[in-house]
Each structure stands twice: as C-alpha cells, then as structure tokens.
Amino acid sequence: MSRKDGMFNCQHISDEGVAGQWEKKYLQLTESNLIVKENADDNIVRSTIHLCDIVYVERDSKPKEISLDKPNTIEKLDDSTNTGQVTVEMADSQETILIHIKARYKSEWKIEMESEDIYQEWYQIFKRKQGIMREIDINPPPPKRYSKPKYTFRTFYDNRKLLGERWMILAFIAYTAILVVLFSILWTKYVLPEKNIVEIESQCFIQSANSVYVYKRNYDLEILVTYKLESGESLTNLMYQYCSGNGCPSFMEDNYKVGTTVTCHYDEADPSYVFFDLSQMVRKRYTITFGVCGGLLGPWLIFVLVMGFLSRKKIAQMFKDSCCPDDED
Structure with a gap:
C-alpha cells in the first residue's frame, strides 16, 4: 500500500540531542523534500527537510503501547514460581516499525510506519536521495574567534569615494607624480650632463x-x-x-685679468x-634643481606629516592589513 502523505506519529530530536514528545504530524513525502505540517489543512509549513541533506536512514522500533480502549487477548499466563505473580503477554504487543533519519545538520526524526510496505517505500526513497556525509559534517571546525574587519588601501579608497573625497586622493597622486617627474628630468637632463663632463686641461688667454649680476x-x-x-687647434669662445x-665680482678682477693666461678646462x-x-x-x-623641487616638496611634506x-x-x-594579511583568514 503506497502512502506518501498523511498523519504520522513522530518524534523530533534537536541538533543538541534533546528528544521531543511523540506527537501526530502531517507529513508529505516528495521526490525532493519531506514537508512537515500540523495537519492537512495547515497552510504553514512547519519544517522542510531536503532529502539530499539526509545522511542517515535506518530501521528502528519501539514497543507498541497497550490500548485500554479495546480488549487485549491474553497470550500466556505463567505462574511457574508459585509466588502468586502472573506474567501476562498480550497478543498485540509486538514492536512498532520506525524509520529513523538524521540530517546533515544533526537534527533527527523518528517516524512511526503503519506497515512494512509503507516503511519499505519510504526507506527506498530516502536511500535513493540520501546525501553524503562530509568530513566537515562529522567533525565541524570550531567557531572562529571574532576579528575586526580589515582596513586596507581598498577600504580607505572606498570610504573617501563614499564621502566625496576621492578628488583629494587623485590630486595627491597627481602632485606626487609631477614632483617625481620634474626632479627626474632636472637631474638627468640638467645636473648629470654637467657633473659627468670629462675635463681636458688647457691654457686660456x-x-x-x-x-x-644675477641675484x-x-x-x-x-x-x-x-x-x-x-689637436693643436686654437678656439676663441665666450666663457660663462x-x-x-x-x-x-672682485674675485674675477684679481684672478682673471685681461691680457693674462690662466689654466682652464x-x-x-x-x-x-x-x-x-x-x-x-x-x-x-644643484641650487636651481633643489630650489625648484624643494619649493614644491615643502607643501607635499607638510601635508604628509600632518x-x-x-x-x-x-x-x-x-x-598592516594590506601588506601583512593573516594567513588564517
């Protein structure tokens, strides 16, 4: 007899291992879920168990309770010890068939089956859709300790963008780039050519x-x-x-007198x-290069220090958060 929905006697065991009372629930078994409601007319789904999250399906049993609403057949009377105590076995006191399922998140259900056929039907569906128990399900990792959110360069940039201050970052980067490029050009094109001159000694008339006067x-x-x-060739040039x-300029008048010959290069x-x-x-x-770049470096340096x-x-x-990330995170 096929039966995939109806009122079933159930017991729920929480993920902490606390067993609830046996109570009647309306269960509906589909090819993907086990839906739990209070009754057939209940519009609220109390619980939905995905069959792929079921990792344990086994048969279980419990003694059937004696009903006082109907007569029970006496199976056997035994007073072999002559003590006056009689052992009574009831004909309908056989065990109730249960199907015991465990979910991946450690929640458990025990459901009473009315017959062997219904049990086999449910068992086959559960087994066919049963999930695989992962190592993380068997040995879940300990909860991570709380750690402060990381404050990286990206966080800083996003905060400035949120506050409408992104232009300040772009202006600072542009100013720094101009300063670096200007110093590089003056040093390589203006200072080094003069500094690296190979001098040849001669006599200047x-x-x-x-x-x-300059300043x-x-x-x-x-x-x-x-x-x-x-080579012996004579040249006449204006020296600066x-x-x-x-x-x-008295130094010139004392050392570079007109009509004299002085060692030059x-x-x-x-x-x-x-x-x-x-x-x-x-x-x-040197004076010109460091004067120009130093004047531009002053405001930049004051801004950085402040x-x-x-x-x-x-x-x-x-x-720290940008350059030395924590490996555990």
Whole structure:
C-alpha cells in the first residue's frame, strides 16, 4: 500500500540531542523534500527537510503501547514460581516499525510506519536521495574567534569615494607624480650632463672680462678666451663662469685679468664649452634643481606629516592589513 502523505506519529530530536514528545504530524513525502505540517489543512509549513541533506536512514522500533480502549487477548499466563505473580503477554504487543533519519545538520526524526510496505517505500526513497556525509559534517571546525574587519588601501579608497573625497586622493597622486617627474628630468637632463663632463686641461688667454649680476651676490662672469685643443687647434669662445659669495665680482678682477693666461678646462665631448672651475657650475645647477623641487616638496611634506600624525593609527592598521594579511583568514 503506497502512502506518501498523511498523519504520522513522530518524534523530533534537536541538533543538541534533546528528544521531543511523540506527537501526530502531517507529513508529505516528495521526490525532493519531506514537508512537515500540523495537519492537512495547515497552510504553514512547519519544517522542510531536503532529502539530499539526509545522511542517515535506518530501521528502528519501539514497543507498541497497550490500548485500554479495546480488549487485549491474553497470550500466556505463567505462574511457574508459585509466588502468586502472573506474567501476562498480550497478543498485540509486538514492536512498532520506525524509520529513523538524521540530517546533515544533526537534527533527527523518528517516524512511526503503519506497515512494512509503507516503511519499505519510504526507506527506498530516502536511500535513493540520501546525501553524503562530509568530513566537515562529522567533525565541524570550531567557531572562529571574532576579528575586526580589515582596513586596507581598498577600504580607505572606498570610504573617501563614499564621502566625496576621492578628488583629494587623485590630486595627491597627481602632485606626487609631477614632483617625481620634474626632479627626474632636472637631474638627468640638467645636473648629470654637467657633473659627468670629462675635463681636458688647457691654457686660456683672456681677451675680455665682464660680470653680470644675477641675484643676491651671485654673478655670471662673461670672459672671452682663446685656448688650444689637444689637436693643436686654437678656439676663441665666450666663457660663462658662475661666481657667488662676498668675493664676487672682485674675485674675477684679481684672478682673471685681461691680457693674462690662466689654466682652464674644456669639455672633451664639446670643446667649445670652456670653464675655469667646473664645481661652481655644478653647484649652480644643484641650487636651481633643489630650489625648484624643494619649493614644491615643502607643501607635499607638510601635508604628509600632518595627515600622518593625525591618522597614524589608521595608517599603521592600513599598512598592516594590506601588506601583512593573516594567513588564517
């Protein structure tokens, strides 16, 4: 006899192992679920057990209770010990057939079957759809301890975007990039070519000399000189010699007098570039490069120091969570 729905006597055992009372429930068995209601007219589903979550199906039994509403046939009277005590066995006291199922989440149900045929039908359906017990179901991992949410660079960026402050990040990145590019260009194209000059010594005859004021005791000395190359060729070029300090421009008048011959140097790669003291020329380019970049670096450095001091804890957490992630998470 096929029966997949109706009122069944059931016992529910919670995932903590607490067994409930035996009570009548309306059960409906489908090809995918076991639905539990209070009765056939109940519109509320009290529980839905997915058959794929059932990992244990076995036969069980319990002694059938003696009903006082109907006569019970006396099977046997035994007073073999002559003690006056009689053992009574009832003809309908056989055991009740139960089907015992366990779900993946450790909840259990015991359902009373009215007949062997109904038991076999339910058993076959449960077995056919039965799930596989995983290791995590058998030995669930301990609950993870609470950990604070990570504060990464991405979190910082998302917060700024949420508050409408993304432009500040973009402006800071752009300003930093401009500063780096500007310094790189000045250093590689302006300072290094002068610093890496290969000097060739020669003797310069001074034809004329003049000083041009630049700023704050800094002068450019314009000196017309004639000198010989290693090849013996004579060149006449205007030398631009940088001079700074209290000794300028009187230094030129004392050391670079018109009509005298003074030791000088010219560039091996460009013989037309002649000078008396290369260190003064290099220092001038250092001054210009670090003056320009230092002026731009000042506001950037002030901003970084102020923000770093005010948000030092958040910044430390951001670097820690971004660069040193916890392997256990």
